Amino acid sequence: MMTSLKFEPAFPCTRCGACCRSVHLSPATEWLDKGNGICRHFDEKANLCSIYENRPEICRIDLEYEINYKKTMSWGEFCALNQACCEILVIQQQKF
Numbered sequence: 125m126m127t128s129l130k131f132e133p134a135f136p137c138t139r140c141g142a143c144c145r146s147v148h149l150s151p152a153t154e155w156l157d158k159g160n161g162i163c164r165h166f167d168e169k170a171n172l173c174s175i176y177e178n179r180p181e182i183c184r185i186d187l188e189y190e191i192n193y194k195k196t197m198s199w200g201e202f203c204a205l206n207q208a209c210c211e212i213l214v215i216q217q218q219k220f
Contacts (some may be wrong), residue, residue, distance in 0.1 A: 141166060141172075142214045143164075165179070
């Protein structure tokens with residue numbers, strides 16, 4: 125089992141599921157698409173990841189930062205960028 129890295133402040137995830145309902149939009153996550161744009165591990169009724177403790181690395185925001193972004197931006201910048209993406213996904217999903 126993977127351990128979670130801890131960065132402060134923690135990423136302000138609202139657990140809205142917008143990212144889990146949009147895996148088809150990114151080459152990094154499209155392999156998780158169950159055919160309708162939604163992650164195959166996302167439980168739509170519970171609005172939760174069914175494999176959260178064992179979710180893929182791409183779904184672990186702190187690990188993605190550590191591996192791919194730490195050298196190019198601060199944790200705060202990374203959180204702000206991801207939060208902006210979250211807000212866009214939420215707005216797009218409200219249109220449908």
